[in-house]
Amino acid sequence: MTYMKKPLVKHPDLPKNELGLTRRDYEGLVSTLCAGCGHDSISAAIIEACFELDLPAHRLAKLSGIGCSSKTPTYFLNRSHGFNSVHGRMPSIATGANLANRDLIYLGVSGDGDTASIGLGQFCHAMRRRINMAYIVENNGTYGLTKGQFSATNDKVSKSKKGEANLFEAFDLCTLAIQLGAGFVGRSFSGDKGQLVPLIKAALRYNGFAFLDIISPCVTFNDHDASTKSYGHVRTHNETMGRLDFVPKMQEITAQYDEGETVSVPMHDGSLMRLHKLDDEYDPRDADSALATLRKRYERGQVVTGLLYIDEDEADLHALLNTTQEPLNAVSMDKLCPGNAVLQKINKSFR
Amino acid sequence: MKRSFDFVVKFANVNGSGSASANLLFAKSLFRMGLGVVPKNIFPSNIQGLPTWYEVRVTQTGRAARRDGVDIMVAMNAQTYSQDVAEINPGGFLIYDSSLPRAFSRQDITILGIPIARMCAEVYERPRERQLFKNVVYVGALTALLDMDFSVVKQGVHDRFKGKEHLIRPNVKALEMGRKYAQKHFDCPLPIRVKKGRGDSDRIMITGNEAAALGCLYAGATVCAWYPITPSTSLAEAFEKHAKRLRLDKDDKRQVAVVQAEDELAAIGMVIGSGWNGARAFTSTSGPGISLMAEFIGLAYFAEVPLVLFDVQRGGPSTGMPTRTQQSDITACAYASHGDTKQVLLFPADPKECFELSAEAFDLAERLQTPVIVMSDLDIGMNEWVTKPLEWNDARVHDRGKIMTAEMLDKAQHFGRYWDVDGDGIPYRTLPGTHPTKGAFFTRGSSHDAFAAYTEDGRINAENLDRLTRKFATAAQVVPKPVIRKSGRTSKLGIINFGSTEPAVREAVELLAREGYKLNTMRLRAFPFGKQVSRFAEQHERIFVVEQNRDAQMRSLLMTEAGIPGEKLVPVLNYDGMPLTAEWVRQQIEAVIETDKSVAKAMRLSMRAM
Numbered sequence: 001m002t003y004m005k006k007p008l009v010k011h012p013d014l015p016k017n018e019l020g021l022t023r024r025d026y027e028g029l030v031s032t033l034c035a036g037c038g039h040d041s042i043s044a045a046i047i048e049a050c051f052e053l054d055l056p057a058h059r060l061a062k063l064s065g066i067g068c069s070s071k072t073p074t075y076f077l078n079r080s081h082g083f084n085s086v087h088g089r090m091p092s093i094a095t096g097a098n099l100a101n102r103d104l105i106y107l108g109v110s111g112d113g114d115t116a117s118i119g120l121g122q123f124c125h126a127m128r129r130r131i132n133m134a135y136i137v138e139n140n141g142t143y144g145l146t147k148g149q150f151s152a153t154n155d156k157v158s159k160s161k162k163g164e165a166n167l168f169e170a171f172d173l174c175t176l177a178i179q180l181g182a183g184f185v186g187r188s189f190s191g192d193k194g195q196l197v198p199l200i201k202a203a204l205r206y207n208g209f210a211f212l213d214i215i216s217p218c219v220t221f222n223d224h225d226a227s228t229k230s231y232g233h234v235r236t237h238n239e240t241m242g243r244l245d246f247v248p249k250m251q252e253i254t255a256q257y258d259e260g261e262t263v264s265v266p267m268h269d270g271s272l273m274r275l276h277k278l279d280d281e282y283d284p285r286d287a288d289s290a291l292a293t294l295r296k297r298y299e300r301g302q303v304v305t306g307l308l309y310i311d312e313d314e315a316d317l318h319a320l321l322n323t324t325q326e327p328l329n330a331v332s333m334d335k336l337c338p339g340n341a342v343l344q345k346i347n348k349s350f351r
Numbered sequence: 352m353k354r355s356f357d358f359v360v361k362f363a364n365v366n367g368s369g370s371a372s373a374n375l376l377f378a379k380s381l382f383r384m385g386l387g388v389v390p391k392n393i394f395p396s397n398i399q400g401l402p403t404w405y406e407v408r409v410t411q412t413g414r415a416a417r418r419d420g421v422d423i424m425v426a427m428n429a430q431t432y433s434q435d436v437a438e439i440n441p442g443g444f445l446i447y448d449s450s451l452p453r454a455f456s457r458q459d460i461t462i463l464g465i466p467i468a469r470m471c472a473e474v475y476e477r478p479r480e481r482q483l484f485k486n487v488v489y490v491g492a493l494t495a496l497l498d499m500d501f502s503v504v505k506q507g508v509h510d511r512f513k514g515k516e517h518l519i520r521p522n523v524k525a526l527e528m529g530r531k532y533a534q535k536h537f538d539c540p541l542p543i544r545v546k547k548g549r550g551d552s553d554r555i556m557i558t559g560n561e562a563a564a565l566g567c568l569y570a571g572a573t574v575c576a577w578y579p580i581t582p583s584t585s586l587a588e589a590f591e592k593h594a595k596r597l598r599l600d601k602d603d604k605r606q607v608a609v610v611q612a613e614d615e616l617a618a619i620g621m622v623i624g625s626g627w628n629g630a631r632a633f634t635s636t637s638g639p640g641i642s643l644m645a646e647f648i649g650l651a652y653f654a655e656v657p658l659v660l661f662d663v664q665r666g667g668p669s670t671g672m673p674t675r676t677q678q679s680d681i682t683a684c685a686y687a688s689h690g691d692t693k694q695v696l697l698f699p700a701d702p703k704e705c706f707e708l709s710a711e712a713f714d715l716a717e718r719l720q721t722p723v724i725v726m727s728d729l730d731i732g733m734n735e736w737v738t739k740p741l742e743w744n745d746a747r748v749h750d751r752g753k754i755m756t757a758e759m760l761d762k763a764q765h766f767g768r769y770w771d772v773d774g775d776g777i778p779y780r781t782l783p784g785t786h787p788t789k790g791a792f793f794t795r796g797s798s799h800d801a802f803a804a805y806t807e808d809g810r811i812n813a814e815n816l817d818r819l820t821r822k823f824a825t826a827a828q829v830v831p832k833p834v835i836r837k838s839g840r841t842s843k844l845g846i847i848n849f850g851s852t853e854p855a856v857r858e859a860v861e862l863l864a865r866e867g868y869k870l871n872t873m874r875l876r877a878f879p880f881g882k883q884v885s886r887f888a889e890q891h892e893r894i895f896v897v898e899q900n901r902d903a904q905m906r907s908l909l910m911t912e913a914g915i916p917g918e919k920l921v922p923v924l925n926y927d928g929m930p931l932t933a934e935w936v937r938q939q940i941e942a943v944i945e946t947d948k949s950v951a952k953a954m955r956l957s958m959r960a961m
Contacts, residue, residue: 056787057787057791058783058784058785058786058787058788058791059784061628061783061784063624073793074793074805078791079787079788079791080783080791081781081782081783081784081791081792081793081794082791082792082793082794082795083624083627083793083794083795084793084794084795084796084797085620085623085650085796086646086647086650086796089616089617089620089647091617091620092576092612092616092617092618092619092620092621092623092624093620093621093623093624093627094624095576095610095617095620095621095624096574096576096620096621096622096623096624096625096626096627096628096632097624097625097627097628097783098624099573099574099576099608099610099621099624099625099630099632100573100574100624100625100626100627100628100629100630100632101628101629101630101782101783101784103784104628104783104784121613121614121617122613122616122617122620125612125613125617129610317610318608321605321608321609321610322603322604322605323604323605323606323607323608324600324602324604324605324606325604326600326606328573328574328606328607328608328625328630329573329625329628329629329630329782331573331606333571333749335600335606336571336572336573336598336606337568337569337570337571337743337749338568338569338597339743339745340742340743340744340745342597343565343569343741343742343743344740346565346593346741347553347555347740347741350555350556350557350561351383351552351554351555351556
């Protein structure tokens with residue numbers, strides 16, 4: 001985990017967003033991951049997405065578990081509070097944080113070990129509870145920090161660097177997510193910034209559980225010819241289901257697609273997601289169709305990317321619990337503490 | 352004291368047969384008559400079909416401890432007849448269902464047969480009713496046998512079935528059936544009987560879990576995440592029940608969030624997330640849950656996140672005796688989690704203190720920025736206790752601890768999350784979302800410096816650990832002080848106890864005093880120990896440490912953390928899972944006083960000082 005600060009040199013001509021901030025204002029400390037690590041590209045995409053969304057960084061909280069991917073929140077959004085929790089337990093921390101203050105944006109960053117093995121239970125339950133958050137898995141099929149063990153997302157056909165066979169089938173996290181209640185499910189590739197940035201923007205704006213499975217090759221342990229999580233494999237087997245434009249509130253729609261192939265999904269804050277489908281066979285608003293497509297393509301050895309599923313009307317946990325609009329951490333004590341007169345009435349019920 | 356004013360009625364039932372509400376009606380009616388009642392539910396970890404017992408000690412003086420020996424046994428469970436009959440004190444009474452002929456071997460008790468099943472079969476149509484009302488019939492018989500105020504009992508039925516009025520009449524009918532049968536066939540009242548007591552009318556009868564839940568409500572807790580586990584379940588459920596009613600905004604939306612988590616790990620994770628984000632949050636669990644939560648408790652300790660955790664202790668180890676009481680999580684909680692960790696513990700002794708200390712726990716957790724564990728147990732948590740009414744001081748200000756607002760951040764030159772600005776070991780924290788450019792930090796369980804930055808510099812890590820030690824020393828000054836009672840001012844013999852052992856210990860001290868043994872007592876209310884604890888140890892030669900576990904866990908803690916020499920501390924250990932009795936405590940202490948030479952010496956010293 002890094003403690004090296006980046007020099008605070010800003011070029012005067014750096015472009016600024018609506019808040020008057022430059023991309024540098026969304027950066028973090030210097031990454032200590034291996035050179036070429038996919039995770040660093042994802043951090044860069046997060047910085048770009050937040051810059052383009054004009055996000056006030058302090059209104060976002062970044063949370064993670066343990067592992068290479070969980071280190072990355074120190075490498076972006078220095079002005080955000082961060083929480084590097086324990087292994088596999090970030091979803092519960094995010095749930096609690098969200099319960100306490102529904103007004104912040106929650107970005108969870110995890111890895112395939114952190115999510116698909118030790119944290120599988122909490123991951124599933126966070127989706128089932130429809131926590132309003134963006135949850136990113138930086139998926140490289142391997143345990144990097146402990147030097148290259150298989151993770152539960154490593155495809156069965158995918159061997160280790162030393163040529164050892166993987167005995168077990170992989171979990172497909174996107175399939176799980178669609179089945180378990182995530183209202184926004186996408187997959188992308190750390191090497192495809194054009195696809196990644198709009199997906200992250202939409203995930204951050206989505207009102208409900210937004211899940212992104214981002215294939216992020218591990219250059220040290222899992223970027224060889226026999227791996228299905230390598231740069232080479234993903235580049236040659238990537239099947240994009242559609243191109244996504246994220247149109248912020250009040251902005252003119254400029255991209256033009258043929259009628260009938262474009263799905264427009266309005267977001268709760270007035271912004272719009274426009275998905276240009278490349279496959280006529282499936283509709284991202286239909287879970288069955290998305291699941292069938294995922295399975296069919298996986299059997300063909302393809303890595304399906306893009307926005308895979310969206311539920312336009314997902315109700316988040318606060319809606320389900322009927323909690324007050326005011327963040328619970330801001331409700332004043334005089335509203336929370338019923339006072340002695342009420343207590344004396346309660347006493348009577350125990351006589 | 353006349354025996355008629357201190358007797359025990361025990362009900363032997365089959366669980367799942369509806370006996371609990373009838374037995375509670377009996378206990379509550381006596382309570383409403385102004386008598387001292389000590390009800391104890393001795394139940395199996397099972398839903399239906401296994402033996403279950405309910406004991407009520409009834410006293411004129413308002414004793415609060417359980418007592419061994421049964422004066423009246425209501426034996427409704429054929430599976431346990433012989434065991435139940437054997438338990439009756441000589442001269443006592445057996446009430447049983449005589450619908451089928453039974454022979455009982457004891458000649459020294461009075462046997463009162465009531466054909467309860469036959470009576471119910473004649474009156475009620477449905478099989479379930481025939482079963483349920485059997486319990487009400489024996490309560491009716493007891494009202495005559497004990498000369499209870501029948502209007503109070505009937506009122507109890509009315510209150511119990513408020514909103515389900517159609518159930519009142521059949522219940523009252525069953526009461527009257529039992530009462531009339533007893534009046535007709537037995538010499539009523541029995542020599543053992545009650546008189547209306549003088550008891551304070553403001554007393555309440557409440558479980559510790561319900562009172563603790565109200566404490567959380569009054570402390571302003573807004574997030575409760577929990578996982579069901581006996582005996583803590585009713586705490587979270589009571590919180591939700593009261594919060595649903597008392598925490599509504601003007602649009603009927605809830606100013607509270609209660610989440611039943613997927614396991615204890617998630618429950619405490621959510622509580623940490625909420626505490627980090629500035630909400631008052633808690634979870635409740637029991638021993639197995641503590642084991643599961645240990646990793647997260649360590650994170651909260653090291654990252655300094657406030658939270659409140661209730662450990663309603665049950666019999667251990669492992670799954671142990673889930674429906675029996677113990678105080679055997681003391682060391683597991685005091686040092687919960689790996690590495691150098693120490694946790695703040697509070698020890699309520701009755702439901703009223705469950706209310707007070709749970710409210711106090713939230714203030715301490717935020718003031719000290721650390722987990723505070725309220726160590727209740729099954730006896731306090733799930734049994735009904737008679738206590739003084741709960742009180743809330745409306746002038747009380749909740750202590751939210753050291754939190755930097757945006758204005759404070761603007762004025763401050765530096766912000767270091769773990770920077771000991773005040774020298775008390777307690778740093779300042781910021782909440783996410785406070786300020787656009789200042790005060791953000793990275794919370795982590797990895798080693799960190801005063802500015803929350805990751806460090807692998809061992810000296811910096813050691814400095815941080817030392818600051819946490821300073822913080823724990825501050826905690827020792829602000830946690831609730833022990834309650835010291837002097838029986839003989841100059842006595843060199845003492846007792847240290849805590850939690851639900853209090854009624855038995857207080858009664859035992861009186862019994863011992865009657866035999867000429869005067870002991871001073873100190874009831875611990877918190878860990879870390881304040882200076883009062885060491886002072887009490889210095890003032891006494893021999894101190895009996897009464898606790899409900901095998902390994903003398905509190906005694907170990909007193910030796911290690913208060914530096915009290917082990918030879919001074921005589922362990923008095925009970926771990927049969929039952930609420931403690933005064934007689935047992937008296938016997939244990941007296942046996943040591945009469946056999947142990949060093950204790951005898953301490954006794955002589957006390958005498959000389961007198």
